[in-house]
Amino acid sequence: xxxxxxxxxxxxxxxxxxxxxxxxxxxxxxxxxxxxxxxxxxxxxxxxxxxxxxxxxxxxxxxxxxxxxxxxxxxxxxxxxxxxxxxxxxxxxxxxxxxxxxxxxxxxxxxxxxxxxxxxxxxxxxxxxxxxxxxxxxxxx
Numbered sequence: 001x002x003x004x005x006x007x008x009x010x011x012x013x014x015x016x017x018x019x020x021x022x023x024x025x026x027x028x029x030x031x032x033x034x035x036x037x038x039x040x041x042x043x044x045x046x047x048x049x050x051x052x053x054x055x056x057x058x059x060x061x062x063x064x065x066x067x068x069x070x071x072x073x074x075x076x077x078x079x080x081x082x083x084x085x086x087x088x089x090x091x092x093x094x095x096x097x098x099x100x101x102x103x104x105x106x107x108x109x110x111x112x113x114x115x116x117x118x119x120x121x122x123x124x125x126x127x128x129x130x131x132x133x134x135x136x137x138x139x140x141x
Contacts, residue, residue: 002034003077004050006064006085013064013085014050021078022049023071032073039073043082045124047132063088065132067125088136091129100126 004021006014021032024046032039043066050062069082103122110116 001076002032002036004080005078006048006080006082008081008085009083013087014062016052018050018052019054019056020051022047023078023080024048024066025071032078034076036073036076038075039071041071043069043071043080045128047128047135048080048085063132063135065091065125065129067121067128086129086132088132091133091136093130093133096126096129096133100130 001017001019002021004014004016004018005012019033023030023032023041024044025041026044027041029046030041045067046065048064048066050064051058052060052062064085064087066080066082066085069080072079100123103119103126107116107119107123110119
């Protein structure tokens with residue numbers, strides 16, 4: 001087992017022993033299992049997926065939408081520090097779709113680079129949140 005601690009600005013979101021964690025990094029998604037080599041990496045906007053037990057199927061994995069941060073792996077402990085991490089149960093799919101639509105409109109109406117980058121950040125964040133909500137819906141029918 002490996003211990004995962006997921007910390008956000010509002011506090012600890014996850015703190016437990018798990019079998020496997022899939023993490024979004026700037027170089028792509030990585031899987032971390034027991035005895036993983038030490039690692040420090042930037043976390044990318046994406047989905048953190050958690051398999052609690054070795055025999056758990058993908059359908060029972062837990063998912064968190066994150067928007068970047070820092071990952072540290074050492075001594076069978078994973079520490080992930082992010083601004084925010086939304087568990088699939090915390091995401092309202094209709095609200096996220098609406099926010100994504102507003103962000104896309106902002107992007108088309110952007111008059112400068114700063115506005116364009118802000119809109120793209122909102123699109124990326126809400127796209128990930130929508131994917132996590134859809135994963136929950138697909139696996140909890």
